[in-house]
Amino acid sequence: xxxxxxxxxxxxxxxxxxxxxxxxxxxxxxxxxxxxxxxxxxxxxxxxxxxxxxxxxxxxxxxxxxxxxxxxxxxxxxxxxxxxxxxxxxxxxxxxxxxxxxxxxxxxxxxxxxxxxxxxxxxxxxxxxxxxxxxxxxxxxxxxxxxxxxxxxxxxxxxxxxxxxxxxxxxxxxxxxxxxxxxxxxxxxxxxxxxxxxxxxxxxxxxxxxxxxxxxxxxxxxxxxxxxxxxxxxxxxxxxxxxxxxxxxxxxxxxxxxxxxxxxxxxxxxxxxxxxxxxxx
Numbered sequence: 001x002x003x004x005x006x007x008x009x010x011x012x013x014x015x016x017x018x019x020x021x022x023x024x025x026x027x028x029x030x031x032x033x034x035x036x037x038x039x040x041x042x043x044x045x046x047x048x049x050x051x052x053x054x055x056x057x058x059x060x061x062x063x064x065x066x067x068x069x070x071x072x073x074x075x076x077x078x079x080x081x082x083x084x085x086x087x088x089x090x091x092x093x094x095x096x097x098x099x100x101x102x103x104x105x106x107x108x109x110x111x112x113x114x115x116x117x118x119x120x121x122x123x124x125x126x127x128x129x130x131x132x133x134x135x136x137x138x139x140x141x142x143x144x145x146x147x148x149x150x151x152x153x154x155x156x157x158x159x160x161x162x163x164x165x166x167x168x169x170x171x172x173x174x175x176x177x178x179x180x181x182x183x184x185x186x187x188x189x190x191x192x193x194x195x196x197x198x199x200x201x202x203x204x205x206x207x208x209x210x211x212x213x214x215x216x217x218x219x220x221x222x223x224x225x226x227x228x229x230x231x232x233x234x235x236x237x238x239x240x241x242x243x244x245x246x247x248x249x250x251x252x253x254x255x256x257x258x259x260x261x262x263x264x265x266x267x268x269x270x271x272x273x274x275x276x277x278x279x280x281x
Contacts, residue, residue, distance in 0.1 A: 007090055010076045011055035017266045019144040020047050021273035022167050026148030026160065028280050029225060039152045042104040046151070047144065049098030054120040054140065056091045060084065061124035069185045105151040112150070116143050127186075131197040134179065138172030138210075159224040166217035173210030174245075174265050176203045180254055201251045211242045230279025234272045241268045 023043055027035045035043075059066070059077055067078035076082040095117070102113045119140045126133035142164035149160040179186070179193040180203055186196050195203040218235045225231075245264040248256040 006076050006082055010059055010082060010087065010090070011052045013052075015055075015262075015266075016048065016051055018171070018269050019051060019141055019167075020044065021269040022141075022163075023047050023144040023148035025273050025276050026145030026163060027152045028276050029163065029221070029227075030149040030153040030160070032226065033280050035152045039105065042101045043148055043151055046098055046101035046105070046147070049094050049096075049101055050116055050120075053091055053094035053098060053117070054123075056087055056094060057120050058124045060087050060091065061121075065189065065191070068189060069182060071181060071185070106154040108154050109147070109151050112147075116140070116147070119143070127191045127193060129192065131192045131194050133192065134172045134175045134194055135168075137175050138168035138170075141171040142168030157224075159221050162217050162221045162224070166214045166221065169210040169217065170214040170242075170265075170268070173207040173214065176207040176210070177249065177257060179203065180257065204246075204249075204251055208246060211246070214242065215239045228279045230275045230277075234275030234279070237271050237275060238268055241271065 024040070027039060027043055059075065063077040063084070066072035066075050072078065077084070077087060098117075099113065102109050119136070123133070123136050123140055126136050144164075145167050146156065146160055146164040149163070150156050176194045179195045180200060183193070183195045183200070185191075186193050194206055198206070215235065215238060218238060222231050222235060241264060245268075248264070
């Protein structure tokens with residue numbers, strides 16, 4: 001496998017589909033139409049740089065934990081396919097890409113860039129101390145639409161925060177379910193998650209509550225803005241897809257958890273952006 005492919009696997013480049021469409025949603029809703037090609041280009045570059053940095057830091061900080069987990073022991077750092085020095089260099093390069101992109105967007109963003117970087121560093125440590133780590137991950141991903149909004153508009157009205165809250169609740173909800181993969185290993189290592197604290201049923205209950213909140217917040221955003229039929233069809237689509245996602249898995253039956261986590265959430269983000277785009281056009 002080439003070095004480039006190893007780094008792409010390290011940061012799970014394909015999972016950019018979760019956050020990037022919502023960064024675009026934030027930008028489109030901020031201007032009430034289609035942002036400039038310049039802004040869309042640099043939002044894309046900023047998102048790729050930021051997400052690459054976040055994932056690489058996560059893998060770097062968690063390398064020891066991953067090595068003790070059979071599910072993750074084959075990852076690039078624990079297996080020795082990539083060295084710590086190489087990943088540190090990748091982090092530096094990703095940060096540089098992020099900063100270059102930030103400087104091409106609204107000037108206020110140049111003052112805000114340390115916030116996501118600090119959030120990226122803090123997140124991997126939280127599972128060592130608290131089962132609220134999933135909510136922090138949601139807050140980190142909530143920065144995608146909020147960042148997209150402020151990057152083109154330079155301000156953050158309540159609708160931007162509500163949109164970020166919707167994304168944060170969505171991400172935290174499916175992360176509660178994703179943690180079920182490692183519940184026994186986490187308990188053995190003394191790590192914290194919603195599942196280790198409240199059990200499998202508690203994780204499902206929490207995920208359902210958060211995903212209901214996702215839809216409610218998207219409705220609030222639509223009511224606070226001048227949106228058309230496309231946006232409302234998008235909200236309906238998100239609600240239906242989340243309901244279907246929860247139908248795939250249930251306590252005691254996690255066979256389709258991979259499909260619920262990876263496939264359905266990728267579809268949700270792309271589909272919602274497609275409806276927002278149609279509304280803008």
